[in-house]
Amino acid sequence: MQEKYHIVTYGCQMNVHESEKIAGVLRRMGYEEGSGTEDADIIVFNTCCIRENAENHAFGNIGALKKLKKSKPSLIIAVGGCMTQEKGKTDVLKKKFPFIDIMFGTLNLEELETLILRKKQQKKKVIEIREKEGDIVEDIEAYRTSYPNAWVNIMYGCNNFCSYCIVPYVRGRERSRKPENIINEVKRLVAEGYKEITLLGQNVNSYGTDGGSEINFAQLLDEVASIEGKFRLRFMTSHPKDFNEDVVLVMKKHPKICRLVHLPVQSGSNAILKEMNRRYTREKYLLEIETLKKHLPEAEVTTDIIVGFPGETEEDYLQTEDLVKTVDYASAFTFVYSPRQGTKAATMENQIPENVQKDRIMRLVELVNGLTRKKSEKYVGKIVEILCEDYDEKKGLYLGRDEFGRMGYFKSEKNLVGEFVNVKILRANGISLFGEIAGEDANAEC
Ligand code: 5AD
Ligand code: SF4
Secondary structure (H helix, E strand, C coil): CCCEEEEEECCCHHHHHHHHHHHHHHHHCCCEECCCCCCCCEEEEEECCCCHHHHHHHHHHHHCCHHHHHHCCCCEEEEEEHHHHCCCHHHHHHHHCCCCCEEECHHHHHHHHHHHHHHHHCCCCEEECCCCCCCCCCCCCCCCCCCCEEEEECEECCCCCCCCCCHHHHHCCCEECCHHHHHHHHHHHHHCCCCEEEEECCCHHHCCCCCCCCCCHHHHHHHHHCCCCCCEEEEECCCCCCCCHHHHHHHHHCCCECCEEECCCECCCHHHHHHCCCCCCHHHHHHHHHHHHHHCCCCEEEEEEEECCCCCCHHHHHHHHHHHHHHCCCEEEEEECCCCCCCCHHHCCCCCCHHHHHHHHHHHHHHHHHHHHHHHHHHCCCEEEEEEEEEECCCCEEEEECCCCCEEEECCCCCCCCCEEEEEEEEEECCEEEEEECCCCCCCCC
């Protein structure tokens, strides 16, 4: 019987895609996907350490496996991802969870197969964390699980050292993939029928500046968007210090590039942006939005915001609120600042008390939700093109997203996953839209 794997993923899209690569490695080794932890022969935790709660979540889930491992000693438990790459974290993990068999990092994912084979031959645990980034390894075939969406890394690592952020410490410096490798991967995906491609990097706008590519991000985007076939193209994440008009002009040239830019602002206060080491001002940020809208008036923006950063006054916070209203984001990911050991901000004085942080996040979430709801209501009566992604058993409806990432539900007798469907929106509920296939007499259950 084939051995089974189970992968548990925490954190961002980057990690979700990395788990697809982990699945690729495991399948190449002959494992097949199991139905959960119970029937697995190997369980891999792909961890995230960007905020404390992501770490705690992983700790809880790993700890919960103690009994299972005891009753099934042949089970291999492997822990990888950002957490193992954190200084001193493998020692913490070893102490807390002596039953972990393998630890690997974000910088040596390609070694996973060797590490598993080594573990199978020895009783001792296998811990292999590379400290420094090596060359990009191109031959890991991801096992994709998100049809019709596909993620494609264009670069790895980050050079920015925002003062709150641990990513540069756990993912190393920026390394860009060669354009031909990216283009070939996208061509292959489009030929295989993928309908939405998202180019991934911590700061896609600095693509190539590490010397890994002769072309810059705008040129890469242009080339990828020139690939034939009907598909949507997205990219994330853009850094406001590097986002520029060239990229907007490429967007304008290619209708297949979604008119949605994820442009994390983090704070609306110049004083806080400076302390965060973001290297742009509120004014520069707003100017970029203006440039975007000048060329593409229909464009929408999403963002990331942190509240409760050390030293954030009520006045600073209100500037964030003000900026949120000014930009009128399509949606925003909002976070409470979480001190990360080893980062500059963790040692800053004037950390903000938890009750103040909580109060601000609640107010911000309310503001953002209000804006999102209002935008949803504007959809009612309109026909939007939805890329059908899945079927919701509970609702009995198909679902998918429009080019602005808005989730839409609709009824269909036919399986439409992977198809672009024109849906007439009948009702909005919070951030979700409900409608019927345009031109057909299909009633949505809304
Ligand atoms: N605390 C809270 N949020 C953080 N982010 C990154 N580091 C931290 C931290 N220490 C947020 C930023 C980033 C997103 C991916 O996570 O908003 O854009
Ligand atoms: Fe972290 Fe800043 Fe790099 Fe984004 S750009 S990954 S927030 S250091």
